[in-house]
Amino acid sequence: MNDIRSIPVDNLNKSELKILDYIYTHVDDVHSMSVQEFANTVNFSPSSIIRFCKKIGFSGFAELKFSLKAPNERSEPPVVENTNINLILSDLSYDIDGTMRVLNEGDIAKAVDLLTTTQSIHLFDSSGLTGVIVDYVEKYLFTIGRQNVYKYDAEHQLKHVVEKLNQNDLLLMISASGNFGPAFEIVKTAKFHNVKVLSITPFQKNNIAALSDVSLRFFTYQRKNINTDFTSRLPIFYVVNDLLQTYVASLQESEVHHDTNN
């Protein structure tokens, strides 16, 4: 285990040095703080603190605190109380940061344009976790008063509808894999009939993104429980929220200008 007093400082940046300095000069205070309290004191997020701990060779904040005790006081192994939640926050933050990196600038703008210029929006309620997001999009659109939003849970039904649509209509497809068979079939049919397609798919190359007019990408760590999908959809919720808030902002802008022009 590392000794807090013998950490090489060469590859620490200014902020990290500040944190280390604070620890050195407030050993007793830090010892009784939770990572939350410490983070607030030094003005960083808990996940940054955890990253810092790992960078200097500790498994987490608990281990760092443990190393602050003098050698003869270390009778018990470090207690892992809050390590769990901080690891969780760190992992979630990693997904969000990753999503920000793969979400293309300008794609949100193009997506908002599709929402604004198309007449009707059609959603595919596939089952499971992705279905929850589709449900969210539908309810969110209703809440902001968007008209002509249609949702279908049967592939053949939506395919049937899509065959009668045209370039003034929008298919909004969300897929956690980007390659889900039924979803891809619907997207193919839509493109064949010149229907606009806005999709939300993972950052890896995928079939649905390839065919879409605009595809908003997200980043998440895949996880399964035997054969059922268990991957966190949180980044997709954030992308949807960002898309729809930007949409609302553009609606408000155009209303303001409509009023001033009249």
Added chain:
Amino acid sequence: MIQIIEKAYTLQLTESERELLTYLHENIESIPYMSAQKISENSFVSSATMTRFCIKLGFSGFHDLKYQIKQQLLQAEGNANKSNIITLFNKTTEDVDVHSLEKILSLIKCDSSLYIHGSGLNYICAKYLHVNLTTADRPCILIGDRHVLYSLSESMKEGTLFIIFSGDSSYDRYKKLAEKIHHMKGTLILITTKKDSRLASYCDAVYCVKEDNFMFHDKDINPRIGMLTITQIIIEMYSSAYMLNNK
């Protein structure tokens, strides 16, 4: 300054084209919403000049230019939005009440029937939790209608667990249900955006989520991102304990 305007300043322009450029630059936010005629009137520039200007910039006409200006404005806003997402996530997770979460988790881990409820956008959070817990082999029942939930509570077994996701006007809606659950010796967990909810006295655990509202048409809209994030954290806490037990 957006790209188009920047580029325009570097071109050889006639005096009237310059005037048009100045007008566009000073009123850039309004341009996407103005007709060519209006812009021509306001800037005292002829429509012929406008067309020439657009072509000089490489656009097919004014309609094309207007569209590109709008895209670039949205993009500039979008860049601000990107960091907004990270800011929003940090804001949501900065004061996580670990103690309450651990209490909630210990209740979910008990071997009891579990009902999860929410209505409106709260239903999304309820459904998200339900699907995830089911996948993690924790049986639970999703109920979207509080009347159905009330009727179920009348014949419930002692120790049945209820998780309710609620927004602001929850007291009147859930008072009767909360009293019934309390009376029948059930366990109630409330995950709410309302600070100091009066329902708290009936609950075994309460989590108050930070709001992330915005206004639209005089309506106060809460997209529930905070609530969804907390739900995800609960899921992660449950599944890490679950994964540990199944190694």
